[in-house]
Amino acid sequence: MKGKILIDKQFCKGCRYCVEFCPKGAIRLSTALNSKGYSFAEFDEKKSCTGCATCALMCPETAIEVYRE
Amino acid sequence: MKKVYSRPKSLKKVPMHYCPGCGHSIIHRLIAELLDEMSLRETAICVPPAGCAVLAYNYLDIDMVEAPHGRATAVATGIKRVRPDNMVFSYQGDGDLAAIGTAETLHTANRGELISVIFVNNAIYGMTGGQMAPTTLAGQITTTSPSGRNTKTEGPPIRVCELLSTLENTTYLERVAVNSPANIKKTKKAIKKAFQHQQKKTGFSLVEILSSCPTNWKMDPLKSCRWIDEIMVKEFPLGVIKEVKC
Ligand SMILES: Cc1ncc(C[n+]2csc(CCOP(=O)(O)OP(=O)(O)O)c2C)c(N)n1
Ligand code: SF4
Ligand code: SF4
Ligand code: SF4
Secondary structure, three states, rough: EEEEEEOOOOOOOOOEEEEEEHOOOOEEEEEEEEOOOOOEEOOOOOOOOOOOOOHHHHHOOOOEEEOOO | EEEEEEEOEEEOOOOOOOOOOOOHHHHHHHHHHEEEEEOOOOOOEEOOOHHHHHHHHOOOOOEEEOOOOOHHHHHHHHHHHHOOOOEEEEEEEEEHHHOHHHHHHHHHHHHOOOOOOEEEOOOOOOOOOOOOOOEEEEEEEEOOOOOOOHHHHHHOOOOOOHHHOOOEEEEEEHHHHHHHHHHHHHHHHHHHHHHHHHHHHOOOOEEEEEEOHHHOOOOOOHHHHHHHHHHHHHHHEEEEEOOOOO
């Protein structure tokens, strides 16, 4: 199954839950900062996201939308 | 591609004030998902606490009635008695529910009021700067127990579910946690069950949720999640503490 996610970087507070719990290692934290001063989560399109939505399940800020084929 | 997860309608699209990694934010989202899925948005009334969740009315898009510190179950009792067809639930921290609100909590449960309680146990007073709570673990360092909680002088942590389980009119008590994907799924199921008990009028229902407070625990968010698994669940075992068939 193929999936992708959209992250609202202004809602993200850089807690790393999605980074840690994504089974595909498809999320990393940015070096840039958002308007609140947090490093934010970035999706790596090259990794094989399955659209499992574990990242959205963990995200305290409801910053992640998940799409699946 | 098909959208398989997006923000529930019952959760307003505004940034939350909670600290990074705070369990309150995850619990708010689970409640909002259930309000959508169970079509409760028009009938649910929440009574938020004094505590970090005092601003929950900015996030949950349902009717809310703010209660003075600790009095949420008393306020919820009044609301439910005059509006028995509404889904009425309180949302309370451990300082709110198990310290200043002990009397209200015990007697509401003892009367078997047909309300549900979402009890957020983060073993500390979050909002006021990390003081010791009734649920603070033995030896846990807080601003008012700088050498660690001494159970000889301060008593051991109170297990709220076990305490309430001795009361005849409590019908659903479960302890869960929001520190991993599997536990978050179980937490959602538990809140759903509490709401169903209320719909079936079985009695008083409460879900105790072990929830991280990275700021006052002075840990990063991921370490807080591990601390729940490695330390906190030893004092507060997860699972159904009491359930009367509904
Ligand atoms: C009558 C009264 N006494 C004291 C306070 C101060 N106060 C606000 S929140 C709080 C405790 C918060 O701790 P908890 O209930 O555990 O919630 P958390 O912030 O950890 O979610 C206290 C003592 C108050 N608001 N009202
Ligand atoms: S949907 Fe699953 S695989 Fe895709 S980024 Fe989120 S956790 Fe990773
Ligand atoms: S879980 Fe949410 S808030 Fe935390 S880093 Fe990922 S997107 Fe940001
Ligand atoms: S102080 Fe603790 S409970 Fe309050 S918002 Fe911050 S992390 Fe959450």
